[in-house]
Amino acid sequence: MAxxxxxxxxxxxxLIASGSGVLLLDCTFELGAPEKGPALYAEGHLPGAHYAHLDEDLAGPPDGTNGRHPLPARVALAAWLRTQGLRKGQQAVAYDSNGGAWAARAWWLLRWMGHAPVAVLDGGKPAWVEAGLPLETTPPGPVMTGNFEAGEPLTAAPADAADVLANIGGGEAQVLDARDPSRFRGDPNPIDPVPGHIPGARNRFFGDNLGPDGRFRPAAELAADFTALLDGKPAVLSCGSGVTACHNALAMEIAGLPGARLYPGSWSEWISDPARPVETGEG
Known part of the structure; x- marks a missing residue:
C-alpha cells in the first residue's frame, strides 16, 4: 500500500517493520535561524532519517527577485534525492516538529518531481515521541545511491508573478495566503519587509488545517473550509516564500480538492518589485 x-x-x-524500505526525511527548520534545524536533527531524529534542509536541499538559490525559497532545479533535486538513496517507487515520508509546516514542502516537491508514494507523518516527531518510540542522534550510514529519475509532475503547473498579477484584474482564481492573520493583515513583523498581501487574496492560515493535537483535521472539515473560501474558483496558493502554502496544498489533497497551483515565489517574490500592488487589512 502506498x-x-x-x-x-x-x-x-x-511499514518499517515490513522491511520494504522507507526513505525518511527530517525537515526540521526554524525561520530566521537556519542553523537550528540541523542541530535539532542531531539532538534526535527518527531512526534512519536523512536531514532535508529547507534552504539548501528543498529550495534553489534566491537572487533577490525570486523569493526566499525558490523552487530548486529539477535536475539538482533529483540528484540530491538519489544521494539520499531514493529509488523509483519507494515510499518516502517527510516529517518535522511543526505540524508539517516544512515537511509539506518536501511532499509537494516530490510530487512535482513525479514521485507519487510520498506522505507527511501526521503529528510529526512529537507524535512519534508521544508513542514512546526511540530517536537516534547519529545520521544514517552510507547509503547506496538510488535510481530515482524525475518524471511528469503530479502537481498543477506552478503559477508565477505574471500569472498572479493578471489574475488580480480577472479574478478567475482565488489566491489563498497561508501566513498567519497578523502577517496577512500587514501588521509589523520581522519577516516581511513590506507589510500586506496580494490584492484579492484570502487568508487561510496553514495552522487552521490542524487540530489541537497537531494532526490534520478530518477531510470533510477541511473540504468545507476550503470550499467556502474558494467560492467555486480554482486555488492559487501563496504564503511568505512558497513553503507553508504547500501545507494548504496537502490539506486540499486530503480534502479531495486537488489541482491547486502553488505560487512558489509568494510574498517575498511579490514585494521584490515595488510596481506590484499591495493590499493591507483583513482582505
Missing part, C-alpha cells in the same frame, strides 16, 4: 498524503505513526511503524 501512502500519498498522510501516514500515521502506527502505519509508519508497520
Amino acid at each position: 501512502f500519498e498524503t498522510l501516514i500515521s505513526v502506527p502505519e509508519l511503524q508497520s
Whole structure:
C-alpha cells in the first residue's frame, strides 16, 4: 500500500517493520535561524532519517527577485534525492516538529518531481515521541545511491508573478495566503519587509488545517473550509516564500480538492518589485 498524503505513526511503524524500505526525511527548520534545524536533527531524529534542509536541499538559490525559497532545479533535486538513496517507487515520508509546516514542502516537491508514494507523518516527531518510540542522534550510514529519475509532475503547473498579477484584474482564481492573520493583515513583523498581501487574496492560515493535537483535521472539515473560501474558483496558493502554502496544498489533497497551483515565489517574490500592488487589512 502506498501512502500519498498522510501516514500515521502506527502505519509508519508497520511499514518499517515490513522491511520494504522507507526513505525518511527530517525537515526540521526554524525561520530566521537556519542553523537550528540541523542541530535539532542531531539532538534526535527518527531512526534512519536523512536531514532535508529547507534552504539548501528543498529550495534553489534566491537572487533577490525570486523569493526566499525558490523552487530548486529539477535536475539538482533529483540528484540530491538519489544521494539520499531514493529509488523509483519507494515510499518516502517527510516529517518535522511543526505540524508539517516544512515537511509539506518536501511532499509537494516530490510530487512535482513525479514521485507519487510520498506522505507527511501526521503529528510529526512529537507524535512519534508521544508513542514512546526511540530517536537516534547519529545520521544514517552510507547509503547506496538510488535510481530515482524525475518524471511528469503530479502537481498543477506552478503559477508565477505574471500569472498572479493578471489574475488580480480577472479574478478567475482565488489566491489563498497561508501566513498567519497578523502577517496577512500587514501588521509589523520581522519577516516581511513590506507589510500586506496580494490584492484579492484570502487568508487561510496553514495552522487552521490542524487540530489541537497537531494532526490534520478530518477531510470533510477541511473540504468545507476550503470550499467556502474558494467560492467555486480554482486555488492559487501563496504564503511568505512558497513553503507553508504547500501545507494548504496537502490539506486540499486530503480534502479531495486537488489541482491547486502553488505560487512558489509568494510574498517575498511579490514585494521584490515595488510596481506590484499591495493590499493591507483583513482582505
